Amino acid sequence: MIIERAQAKLGSSWQGREEKEREALDGLFLASDTIPFLGWLDVVMGNIGKIKRTAKELDFAIGSWVNEHRERRLDKGIEGNQDFIDAMLSIMDENNVPIQEADVTIKANCLTLALGGIDTNESTLSWAISLLLNNRHVLKKAQEELDIHVGKQRQVEESDIANLVYLQAIIKETLRLYPATPVSVAREAMDDCTVAGFHIPAGTQLLLNLWKLHRDPGIWHKPLDFLPERFLSDHANIDVRGQKFELIPFGAGRRICPGITFALHFQHLALARLLHGFEWGTVSDKSVDMSERPGIIVPKATPLEVTLTPKLPSECY
Numbered sequence: 001m002i003i004e005r006a007q008a009k010l011g012s013s014w015q016g017r018e019e020k021e022r023e024a025l026d027g028l029f030l031a032s033d034t035i036p037f038l039g040w041l042d043v044v045m046g047n048i049g050k051i052k053r054t055a056k057e058l059d060f061a062i063g064s065w066v067n068e069h070r071e072r073r074l075d076k077g078i079e080g081n082q083d084f085i086d087a088m089l090s091i092m093d094e095n096n097v098p099i100q101e102a103d104v105t106i107k108a109n110c111l112t113l114a115l116g117g118i119d120t121n122e123s124t125l126s127w128a129i130s131l132l133l134n135n136r137h138v139l140k141k142a143q144e145e146l147d148i149h150v151g152k153q154r155q156v157e158e159s160d161i162a163n164l165v166y167l168q169a170i171i172k173e174t175l176r177l178y179p180a181t182p183v184s185v186a187r188e189a190m191d192d193c194t195v196a197g198f199h200i201p202a203g204t205q206l207l208l209n210l211w212k213l214h215r216d217p218g219i220w221h222k223p224l225d226f227l228p229e230r231f232l233s234d235h236a237n238i239d240v241r242g243q244k245f246e247l248i249p250f251g252a253g254r255r256i257c258p259g260i261t262f263a264l265h266f267q268h269l270a271l272a273r274l275l276h277g278f279e280w281g282t283v284s285d286k287s288v289d290m291s292e293r294p295g296i297i298v299p300k301a302t303p304l305e306v307t308l309t310p311k312l313p314s315e316c317y
């Protein structure tokens with residue numbers, strides 16, 4: 001995804017680049033990000049160099065977006081639809097932040113949004129759609145909930161989401177079965193401590209296996225089954241905001257994902273619009289392949305192919 005977007009942004013300047021340069025973008029994630037003691041491997045494999053080149057590419061691409069926005073505002077003033085960069089530029093202007101400092105802040109925030117928010121959201125939504133296609137009774141029930149609360153004459157709006165409790169349960173159940181980062185970001189013990197009876201000396205790095213935790217049969221009844229209903233009955237009090245340690249797809253504690261609210265808004269609204277606006281199908285009516293590919297953001301092994309048939313009046317689209 002990141003590569004495709006950078007490619008789209010760089011447009012013609014991308015053409016003709018060497019394959020190895022494109023591969024540099026793959027170096028965006030280091031082995032040591034997930035398994036810190038593999039840091040030496042990143043140096044040996046040249047990943048550090050790749051990541052520096054990647055950083056330059058991204059800095060160039062995002063810097064050009066900021067420049068385009070600034071020039072447009074100088075030309076035409078602030079009018080029409082405002083996007084994230086416009087909003088950030090306005091805040092910087094209002095606070096008289098010097099241009100260079102403003103640029104660094106805006107670029108850093110855009111990068112955070114892009115790196116933290118694109119693949120995670122895309123992967124979660126793909127798994128949710130796949131699970132629903134393989135569990136048509138759940139899909140049907142979600143569509144019925146939408147028909148009751150939204151009707152068939154308009155699109156779903158953000159304000160509808162609070163009423164769509166079954167839809168919210170579907171997203172929780174998807175995040176339980178397919179947490180976007182199945183292995184958490186590492187933590188380092190600052191002091192000697194004891195975790196689950198094990199002595200952990202200060203300085204030890206710990207990784208949490210969210211995938212296993214979310215499928216623990218000691219916590220979850222039928223842990224491998226897709227059962228959104230569990231979040232409306234025996235697990236109704238569990239949310240995903242890092243307070244209930246049985247379900248922590250966004251992590252927990254001080255370094256918990258800062259994008260939770262945005263991610264949940266996006267997941268709920270995107271899934272609701274797709275369910276409400278379209279009848280879904282699979283190519284050749286086959287069930288969806290649920291196998292996974294290795295990756296930090298656990299991707300599907302095969303691309304998801306869905307057929308969508310509009311089901312609302314044409315003026316709603």
Ligand code: HEM
Nearest residue numbers: 113116117120124180185249250251252255256257259263
């Ligand atoms: C379904 C969507 C998402 C999932 C499942 C997810 C999951 C996570 C997880 C598990 C962590 C590590 C937390 C920890 O170590 O305790 C994390 C960190 C982070 N996420 Fe997300 N995330 C999602 C969406 C987003 C979005 C939309 C953004 C940006 C708007 C974002 C930005 C970040 C950032 C910046 C961090 C690093 C925080 C830090 O280390 O202080 N994430 N995310």
